[in-house]
Amino acid sequence: MxxxxxxxxxxxxxxxxxxxxADEGERQAIDNATGIxxxxxxxxxxxxxxxxxxxxxxxxxxxxxxxxxxWFAAEAAAARTVREHWRGTLALGRNETLAAAYWRRGGxxxxxxxxxxxxxxFAQTDGDPVARDNA
Numbered sequence: 001m002x003x004x005x006x007x008x009x010x011x012x013x014x015x016x017x018x019x020x021x022a023d024e025g026e027r028q029a030i031d032n033a034t035g036i037x038x039x040x041x042x043x044x045x046x047x048x049x050x051x052x053x054x055x056x057x058x059x060x061x062x063x064x065x066x067x068x069x070x071w072f073a074a075e076a077a078a079a080r081t082v083r084e085h086w087r088g089t090l091a092l093g094r095n096e097t098l099a100a101a102y103w104r105r106g107g108x109x110x111x112x113x114x115x116x117x118x119x120x121x122f123a124q125t126d127g128d129p130v131a132r133d134n135a
Contacts, residue, residue: 049075
């Protein structure tokens with residue numbers, strides 16, 4: 001998810017990523033040449049998809065002014081929470097965000113294939129929302 005930070009009167013774009021992991025043992029060393037601000041969110045015994053730590057982390061990031069794009073993929077309830085925040089609270093459009101229900105707690109209902117399709121489309125357009133919408 002993008003955000004902008006103020007530095008000496010100038011605004012520069014940075015990227016922020018939140019990665020939910022089971023515990024610290026899943027943390028990985030990543031060669032982060034892109035400068036992405038990476039936050040690991042360990043569940044520490046809590047089952048995946050049970051709490052809202054990932055959605056809460058996304059909602060805590062201030063949305064920048066100007067051109068930005070938010071991308072989120074997680075359990076269906078978390079995706080719905082983030083989508084409602086981006087679309088409802090922040091009044092962002094589909095050309096500014098993608099919140100995909102990657103899986104559903106308790107099973108799948110066919111949406112997993114749709115989420116995979118959306119992720120493939122996003123990757124094929126290098127994250128360009130205009131190209132994605134026209135694909």
